[in-house]
Amino acid sequence: MRVAYTNGLVITPNERFLGGVIVEGERIVNVFRGTLSESVDQIIDLCGAYLAPGFIDLHVHGAGGADFSSANPDDYETAAKLHLHHGTTALMPTISSTPIETMKKALRAYRAAKDKSGMPMFLGAHMEGPYFAPEQAGAQDPKVIRNPLPEEYLPFLDEFSDCIGRWSNAVELPGALEMGLELRKRGIMACLGHSDATYDQIMPALDYGYTMMTHFYSGMAGVRRINAYRHAGAVETGYLMDEFDVEIIADGHHLPASLLKLIYKTKGSGRICLITDAIAGAGMPDGTVFADDAVPYIVEDGVGKLLDRSAFAGSVTTSNLLIKTMVEEAEVPLCDAVKMLTLTPARIAGVDAEMGSLVPGKLANIVAFDADYQVQSVMVKGQVVEL
Numbered sequence: 001m002r003v004a005y006t007n008g009l010v011i012t013p014n015e016r017f018l019g020g021v022i023v024e025g026e027r028i029v030n031v032f033r034g035t036l037s038e039s040v041d042q043i044i045d046l047c048g049a050y051l052a053p054g055f056i057d058l059h060v061h062g063a064g065g066a067d068f069s070s071a072n073p074d075d076y077e078t079a080a081k082l083h084l085h086h087g088t089t090a091l092m093p094t095i096s097s098t099p100i101e102t103m104k105k106a107l108r109a110y111r112a113a114k115d116k117s118g119m120p121m122f123l124g125a126h127m128e129g130p131y132f133a134p135e136q137a138g139a140q141d142p143k144v145i146r147n148p149l150p151e152e153y154l155p156f157l158d159e160f161s162d163c164i165g166r167w168s169n170a171v172e173l174p175g176a177l178e179m180g181l182e183l184r185k186r187g188i189m190a191c192l193g194h195s196d197a198t199y200d201q202i203m204p205a206l207d208y209g210y211t212m213m214t215h216f217y218s219g220m221a222g223v224r225r226i227n228a229y230r231h232a233g234a235v236e237t238g239y240l241m242d243e244f245d246v247e248i249i250a251d252g253h254h255l256p257a258s259l260l261k262l263i264y265k266t267k268g269s270g271r272i273c274l275i276t277d278a279i280a281g282a283g284m285p286d287g288t289v290f291a292d293d294a295v296p297y298i299v300e301d302g303v304g305k306l307l308d309r310s311a312f313a314g315s316v317t318t319s320n321l322l323i324k325t326m327v328e329e330a331e332v333p334l335c336d337a338v339k340m341l342t343l344t345p346a347r348i349a350g351v352d353a354e355m356g357s358l359v360p361g362k363l364a365n366i367v368a369f370d371a372d373y374q375v376q377s378v379m380v381k382g383q384v385v386e387l
Contacts, residue, residue: 001024001025001041001042002022002023002024002029002038002039002040002041002042003022003023003024003040003041003042003043003044003379003382003384004020004021004022004023004036004038004040004042004043004044005020005021005023005044005046005051005366005368005377006020006035006036006043006044006045006046007020007035007045007046007047007048008020008021008046008048008049008050008051008368009048009049009050009051010031010033010051010358011050011051011052011053011334011335011338011358012335012357012358013269013335013338013339013343013357014335015335016050016334016335017033018033018034019031019032019033019034020032020036020046020051021051021358021364021366022036022038022040023364023366023379023382024382025382026363026364026381026382027360027361027362027363027364027382028358028359028360028361028362028363028364028366029360030360031358031359031360044368044377044384046368046376046377049368049369049370049371049376049377050334050368050369050370050371051358051366051367051368052338052342052358052366052367052368052369053338053342053343053355053356053357053358053365053366053367054087054088054089054090054120054342054355054365054366054367054378054379054380055086055087055088055089055090055319055320055341055342055367056088056089056090056091056123056341056342056345056346056349056351056355056356057083057088057090057091057092057275057276057278057319057341057345058091058092058123058126058165058166058247058273058275058345058348058349059092059094059126059128059214059215059247059275059276059277060079060083060088060091060092060093060094060275060276060277060278061093061094061096061128061277061278061279061280061314062075062079062278062279062280062282063078063079063082063083063278063279063280063282063283063318064078064079064081064082064280064282064283064284065078065280065281065283065284065288066078066079066280067079067096067279067280067293068093068094068095068106068110068125069095069096069098069102069103069106070106070109071102071105071106071108071109072109073109073112073113073116074113075109076093076109076110076112076113076114077113077116077119079093079280079282080093080113080119080120080122081118081119081120082282082283082318083120083276083278083282083318083319084118084119084120084378084380084385085375085378085385085387086318086319086320086321086375087318087319087320087367087369087375087378088120088276088318088319089120089121089355089365089366089367089378089379089380090120090121090122090123090346090351090355090365091120091121091122091123092122092123092124092125092126092165092166092349093110093122093125093126094125094126094127094128094277095107095125095126095127095128096128096129096140096141096294097128097129097130097132097137097140097141097144097145098130098141098144098294099144100152100156103127103156104156104159104160106125107125107160107163107164110122110125110163111163114163118383118385119380120380121355121365121380121381123165123349123351124163124164124165124166124188124349125163125164125165126165126166126167126168127164127166127167127168128140128168128193128194128214129144129145129168129169129193129194130144130145130146131145131146131147131148131169131170131173131176131179132145132169132170132173132193132194132195132219133145133170133172133173133194133195133196133197135196136170136194136195136196136219136220136221137194137219138194138218138219138311138312139295139297139304139306139311139312139313139314140194140295141294141295143294147173147174147175147176148169148173148174148175148176148179149175150175150178150179150182153179153182154182157182157183157186157188161186161187161188164188165188165189165349166188166189166190166191166212166349167179167183167188167189167190167191168191168192168193168194168214169190169191169192169193169195170192170193170194170195170196170197171192171195171197171201171202171205171208171210172195172196172197172198172201172202177204177205177208178208180205180208180209180210181208181209183209184208184209189211189212189348189349189350190208190209190210190211191210191211191212191213191214192205192210192212192213192214192220192234192244193213193214193215193219193220194214194219194220195219195220195221195234196220196221196233196234197220197221197233197234197237198221198226198231198232198233198234198237199231199232199233199236199237199240200231202234202237202241203237203241206241206243206244211243211244211245211348212244212245212246212247212273212348213234213238213244213245213246213247214247215247215248215249215254215275215277216235216238216246216247216248216263217235217248217254217255217259218249218254218255218277218312220233220234220235221233221234221235222234222235222236223235223236238267239266239267242271244271245271245272245273245344245348246263246267246271246272246273247272247273247274247275248260248263248272248273248274248275249275249276249277249315249317250274250275250322250325250326250330251276251277251302251303251315251316251317251321251322251325252302252317252321252325252329253301253302253303253312253315254277254303254312254315257329257330257331260325260326260329260330260332261330261331264326264330264332264336269332269336269337269339269340269344270339270344270347271344272340272344273340273341273344273345273348274319274322274323274326274337274340274341274345275322276315276317276318276319276322277314277315278314278315278316278317278318279297279304279313279314279315279316280293281297281299281304281313281314281316282315282316282317282318283316283318284299284316285299286299286300286301286302287299287300289307295313297313297314299316302316302317303315303316304316319341320367320369320373320374320375321373322337322341323337323338323341323369323373324373326340342355342356342357343356343357344356363381363382364379364380364381364382365379365380365381366378366379367379375387
């Protein structure tokens with residue numbers, strides 16, 4: 001069956017133009033300018049809406065009251081489908097710092113849920129912790145924060161490497177560099193996160209497999225004094241070292257417009273990955289309290305906050321709104337904003353040959369959204385999603 005999206009403003013990494021896309025089976029077979037001139041079985045008229053690659057979220061904890069740290073596959077389905085309806089066609093379900101047995105149960109749920117129909121594509125789980133600097137734990141459960149030990153993580157990796165896509169660690173912890181080598185050997189992306197590391201501690205991390213900074217600015221130290229001398233922290237190192245990709249929570253709360261502009265100006269769209277970092281409160285109304293979580297929080301003012309309001313617990317945004325924030329607040333061109341949520345994360349995750357841009361031969365993961373960034377249509381591997 002041949003399906004055509006027509007009369008859309010097609011977004012590529014470099015331009016946008018009036019035209020459309022033709023899909024056959026799971027793949028894009030043509031991207032055309034102007035009007036449709038081929039015979040197809042179904043036409044979806046976008047009436048001038050934007051047509052973009054499906055969004056790719058490499059850091060998302062949940063939505064709709066459901067959390068990916070759960071042992072219940074149904075929770076995976078609830079959260080993933082809510083994000084799918086907002087344009088996320090591929091994601092890395094993120095598991096927070098929890099006891100090792102809880103992490104195992106969550107990964108078993110991941111395995112059970114990943115091939116269900118009507119779901120976004122799972123690109124591997126993201127293990128966020130528990131090997132973090134206690135001072136940078138943020139909304140992670142401080143009771144389980146610890147140093148990485150081979151006798152713990154090696155058997156864990158032996159059992160679950162097939163479903164882990166990335167792991168975030170504080171690189172300054174004893175054993176963290178060696179763990180980075182092990183992750184790289186197994187094809188798992190090693191990321192710096194929730195870290196108090198200085199420039200001198202981060203420099204060797206590149207050689208040990210670390211390639212990206214988890215939610216840049218959040219859960220990491222900037223420049224500080226140590227014995228009277230100033231030392232560059234993770235933030236400054238992220239700017240200095242071109243080799244590091246950075247992910248940012250562009251929900252309009254975690255980072256002000258000034259910092260979004262600075263990150264974009266310095267790193268560019270090819271090194272920035274937009275993430276929701278959305279927690280179970282995404283899609284829930286303001287005032288919703290999650291009291292039974294390891295770190296209780298409330299949805300308030302469009303963001304998740306710790307109950308004492310001392311810090312954010314995570315965002316409650318969806319992918320389509322990340323683009324809105326970058327365009328309207330950070331004044332980033334639309335093509336670049338979309339690239340940071342499509343082609344750049346696809347490249348970082350190693351799947352850019354299959355997704356991330358509207359190119360013939362790639363998987364038909366497609367999203368259409370209007371001028372208010374509201375999603376009008378979603379397709380995953382050639383299947384139109386019922387919204």
